[in-house]
Amino acid sequence: MDIVVSIKSLVFTYQNAKEPSIRGINGEIGDGEFLMIMGHGGAGKSTLCCAMNGIVPRFYNGEYSGNVFIAGKQTTQYNPSDMAKRVGLVLQDFEAQLFSTNVELEIAFGLENIGLPSVEINRRIDRYLDLIGLNGMRKVDIYTLSGGQKQRLAIGSVIAMEPNVVVMDEPTTDLDPVGRQGVLSLAGLLRDGKRTLVMVDNEPDAAVGADKLWLMKDGEMTAQGVPGDYLKDEKLLVSCGVMPLQTISLFRRMNWQGDPLTVEAALELIQKNNLVQYRDRIIWTDSNVFSGNNFIIEAKDLGYRYPGASQDVLKDINFGIKRGEFVAILGQNGSGKTTLAKHFNRLLKPTSGELLVNGKQTTQYRQNELARLIGYVFQNPDNQIFASTVKEEVGFGLKVLGENAKVIEKNVAEALAVTGLEGYENMSPFVLSKGVRQRVAVASVLSVKPEAIILDEPTTGLDYQHQRGSLDMLKRLNKKGHTVVIITHSMWIAEEYADRCIVMKDGEIISDGKTRAVFADEDRLVRASLVPSPIVRLSNRLGTKAMNVDDMVKELSDESIHLQ
Amino acid sequence: MNLSIYSDDKTWLHSLDPRTKLFGTTIVFIVCLCFNHPLHTGAIALCMFALVLSAGAQKAIWKLRYIILMLFLFSAMLWPFFTSGKTIVWTWKSLKLTRESILYGLAMGFRLSTFVITGLILMATTKNEEITDGLIKMKIPYPLAFAFSTALRLVPTFVKAGATIVQAQVSRGLDLESRNIISRFGKFIPLAVPMFISAIRYTNLLAMALESRGFSPDMQRTFFYEPTMTKRDWIILYFLAALLFISLYMRIILNMGVVMPGRI
Numbered sequence: 156m157d158i159v160v161s162i163k164s165l166v167f168t169y170q171n172a173k174e175p176s177i178r179g180i181n182g183e184i185g186d187g188e189f190l191m192i193m194g195h196g197g198a199g200k201s202t203l204c205c206a207m208n209g210i211v212p213r214f215y216n217g218e219y220s221g222n223v224f225i226a227g228k229q230t231t232q233y234n235p236s237d238m239a240k241r242v243g244l245v246l247q248d249f250e251a252q253l254f255s256t257n258v259e260l261e262i263a264f265g266l267e268n269i270g271l272p273s274v275e276i277n278r279r280i281d282r283y284l285d286l287i288g289l290n291g292m293r294k295v296d297i298y299t300l301s302g303g304q305k306q307r308l309a310i311g312s313v314i315a316m317e318p319n320v321v322v323m324d325e326p327t328t329d330l331d332p333v334g335r336q337g338v339l340s341l342a343g344l345l346r347d348g349k350r351t352l353v354m355v356d357n358e359p360d361a362a363v364g365a366d367k368l369w370l371m372k373d374g375e376m377t378a379q380g381v382p383g384d385y386l387k388d389e390k391l392l393v394s395c396g397v398m399p400l401q402t403i404s405l406f407r408r409m410n411w412q413g414d415p416l417t418v419e420a421a422l423e424l425i426q427k428n429n430l431v432q433y434r435d436r437i438i439w440t441d442s443n444v445f446s447g448n449n450f451i452i453e454a455k456d457l458g459y460r461y462p463g464a465s466q467d468v469l470k471d472i473n474f475g476i477k478r479g480e481f482v483a484i485l486g487q488n489g490s491g492k493t494t495l496a497k498h499f500n501r502l503l504k505p506t507s508g509e510l511l512v513n514g515k516q517t518t519q520y521r522q523n524e525l526a527r528l529i530g531y532v533f534q535n536p537d538n539q540i541f542a543s544t545v546k547e548e549v550g551f552g553l554k555v556l557g558e559n560a561k562v563i564e565k566n567v568a569e570a571l572a573v574t575g576l577e578g579y580e581n582m583s584p585f586v587l588s589k590g591v592r593q594r595v596a597v598a599s600v601l602s603v604k605p606e607a608i609i610l611d612e613p614t615t616g617l618d619y620q621h622q623r624g625s626l627d628m629l630k631r632l633n634k635k636g637h638t639v640v641i642i643t644h645s646m647w648i649a650e651e652y653a654d655r656c657i658v659m660k661d662g663e664i665i666s667d668g669k670t671r672a673v674f675a676d677e678d679r680l681v682r683a684s685l686v687p688s689p690i691v692r693l694s695n696r697l698g699t700k701a702m703n704v705d706d707m708v709k710e711l712s713d714e715s716i717h718l719q
Numbered sequence: 720m721n722l723s724i725y726s727d728d729k730t731w732l733h734s735l736d737p738r739t740k741l742f743g744t745t746i747v748f749i750v751c752l753c754f755n756h757p758l759h760t761g762a763i764a765l766c767m768f769a770l771v772l773s774a775g776a777q778k779a780i781w782k783l784r785y786i787i788l789m790l791f792l793f794s795a796m797l798w799p800f801f802t803s804g805k806t807i808v809w810t811w812k813s814l815k816l817t818r819e820s821i822l823y824g825l826a827m828g829f830r831l832s833t834f835v836i837t838g839l840i841l842m843a844t845t846k847n848e849e850i851t852d853g854l855i856k857m858k859i860p861y862p863l864a865f866a867f868s869t870a871l872r873l874v875p876t877f878v879k880a881g882a883t884i885v886q887a888q889v890s891r892g893l894d895l896e897s898r899n900i901i902s903r904f905g906k907f908i909p910l911a912v913p914m915f916i917s918a919i920r921y922t923n924l925l926a927m928a929l930e931s932r933g934f935s936p937d938m939q940r941t942f943f944y945e946p947t948m949t950k951r952d953w954i955i956l957y958f959l960a961a962l963l964f965i966s967l968y969m970r971i972i973l974n975m976g977v978v979m980p981g982r983i
Contacts, residue, residue, distance in 0.1 A: 210927055239933030251924035254872060256725055256846040263943035264848075265932035276943045298723060309928075316933065463782070502886045526892035537920070538880075539887040541912035551909065552891040585916075599891060 156185035165221035176202040187349040191362040194371030195396020196618040200355045204324045208242035243313030247325040249305040259293040265316045287311035302488035303334025320351040331487040333684035387414045396618035401690040408708045434698040439672035450475035456508035483649035486659035487684035500529040530605035534612040536596035546580040552603045570602035590621035607638035647688040650702040724779045724842040732774040732844040737853030739952040746959045753966040754976035757825035764829045776843035791828040798824035822978045862936040
């Protein structure tokens with residue numbers, strides 16, 4: 156096999172950074188291989204990706220040593236447009252990568268830059284729109300595409316330049332499960348087409364189909380090899396900030412033989428070795444356990460239409476959230492989750508029906524009264540961080556609400572303690588990592604001590620440990636009496652942490668109930684572009700109640716004791 | 720909410736060469752500057768309004784209706800106090816209003832809204848890429864042409880980011896409803912810092928995305944939509960040139976359409 160990418164003792168230190176981001180990286184990628192790179196936040200994955208197409212060091216200043224060869228030539232010797240013909244880079248943020256008026260112009264942009272005649276551009280637009288599944292959408296305004304379509308278009312606009320290597324840096328992080336599936340199957344198509352593919356993703360199921368896996372930790376390469384060898388190694392994955400495969404965790408904990416990487420493989424092994432007593436499938440009724448009137452947030456026939464729009468984005472929404480509940484709102488990109496949540500603290504006002512907080516319409520509150528009742532953490536912490544120290548940032552809400560210095564001091568200290576930010580008080584929030592900034596944003600909402608706290612995608616861009624850390628913190632708050640509502644794409648988070656799930660599709664609620672009941676109805680979830688995590692799919696097949704590995708182990712062990 | 724101005728349509732204005740439209744816009748701007756009588760600027764505004772209907776640009780105008788209305792009202796109301804004429808209609812202490820200054824105010828109102836409307840017609844009927852291509856064909860250096868059209872393209876993106884930031888801070892109790900100017904200034908920092916940071920982050924990513932698609936300022940590039948001047952483009956350009964000539968002649972030689980001589 157020809158070697159397309161060859162990296163030799165690569166070290167890079169960003170300007171003004173104390174430590175190098177990557178150190179001593181060596182590796183080779185063969186022609187037509189599919190390489191998966193995984194590692195914790197700050198492990199140097201993005202820096203490595205950028206080094207492969209020369210953006211490091213051309214675009215970022217810093218200290219660079221070692222070599223990266225693409226098709227035998229050093230990246231530092233290519234000029235940008237030659238480089239683009241060799242290595243295509245796709246970024247996580249699809250909004251920033253798309254800048255054209257319509258779909259065909261987006262694909263054409265790179266091709267114009269490398270000077271192709273318009274006949275050839277036309278031919279390639281046809282071919283690549285077909286590949287990315289957007290055929291017939293040439294003239295469509297990019298704004299109207301879904302998140303998954305946007306990311307596939309971003310990939311298409313890069314592969315249309317027919318580079319030797321396609322590098323994708325977390326292309327699925329911002330996508331719902333079905334959008335993510337679309338991107339992953341596109342990756343599969345590229346692989347079948349013998350195109351060299353490098354992908355960064357932190358969900359282990361994406362690595363199952365790869366030829367090679369590189370695991371990174373603290374800027375160094377921890378492991379390089381066949382994915383199957385390392386995906387079996389729970390400890391190694393966790394130490395690199397990657398969530399272990401639930402099927403593997405289950406088999407290890409149960410002391411079962413075999414290393415199933417997928418649900419199907421696990422079921423096959425269970426069947427073959429007769430590991431579990433099959434039981435009748437539990438019928439989970441959608442019983443309305445939420446009746447009553449002690450609601451903190453309640454929607455009655457709520458509808459919403461953006462000014463000037465011709466269609467409602469929310470239709471006929473009815474539900475009540477009780478004090479002390481932990482609720483997850485699920486649904487695909489654009490299903491209306493965020494629009495709904497923004498009604499809770501009157502960032503939006505219903506165009507029909509009503510939204511009540513503590514039994515009173517939001518429109519009857521003053522905005523600062525609502526800020527004390529309902530805290531809202533936006534998806535991107537950088538939308539709100541502005542102060543020069545963490546302490547000032549966290550105390551901001553209290554200050555504008557007119558609290559005195561003593562109360563501010565006390566509440567800030569408490570909020571910092573509960574979010575694990577002691578010791579950061581006098582640091583600038585801007586120098587902190589994404590995960591810590593996210594916690595600062597949560598703390599700054601908590602300091603006001605709202606009765607309910609709403610979080611929009613609290614885990615995007617965080618690695619496994621930080622995701623767990625954030626959610627454990629929310630669970631603690633919930634135990635202390637705060638009502639918690641999260642909007643999330645991450646199925647295992649909803650399964651493991653939420654008592655109740657509200658599933659939305661096209662502006663309507665299509666499912667609302669106890670988490671276990673909602674996740675038992677896989678057909679209905681698929682309609683909302685959602686797929687339960689492997690352990691729940693397994694649990695649904697086996698007829699168990701468990702929604703996470705711990706409970707599953709307990710449930711099955713009890714049974715085996717019982718059987719003996 | 721979709722904030723982009725372009726409407727995908729196939730009117731005659733859409734199919735014109737972008738160069739024709741860029742020249743046309745410039746000529747309409749100059750013609751507007753020729754007159755300061757409300758009948759004349761009003762007539763121009765009316766013509767542009769007819770053009771809006773013919774270009775199917777009503778949606779774009781509707782999106783910015785408040786801005787257009789505000790521009791008109793503010794100029795019509797404020798200009799009369801800052802200009803002086805001969806025929807006094809009303810006085811109060813040191814304030815006075817004259818017939819000329821009122822007419823001038825109206826003329827300025829029409830003029831400013833015509834500027835905005837004309838710009839919107841251009842953006843509603845011309846894709847960003849066509850504007851870039853048109854500018855390049857007019858021998859504007861590529862980096863400049865690209866920067867110009869990208870700046871236009873980024874306006875809705877930044878407006879959207881700004882709206883999110885305002886919502887995020889209001890959620891934390893920032894009170895933007897109070898009327899006090901001094902306390903308002905203090906509220907500027909919590910909005911400005913995140914806006915600044917998000918703009919830097921966004922442009923950084925955009926630059927990376929551009930590089931990975933082979934963009935470099937000094938390259939030779941091809942055009943997927945090759946702009947071509949047709950007979951119709953030339954006819955329109957000749958017509959506009961004649962219009963420009965007549966307007967300049969009316970103003971400079973005949974001194975028509977003027978309520979305030981010596982003012983633009």
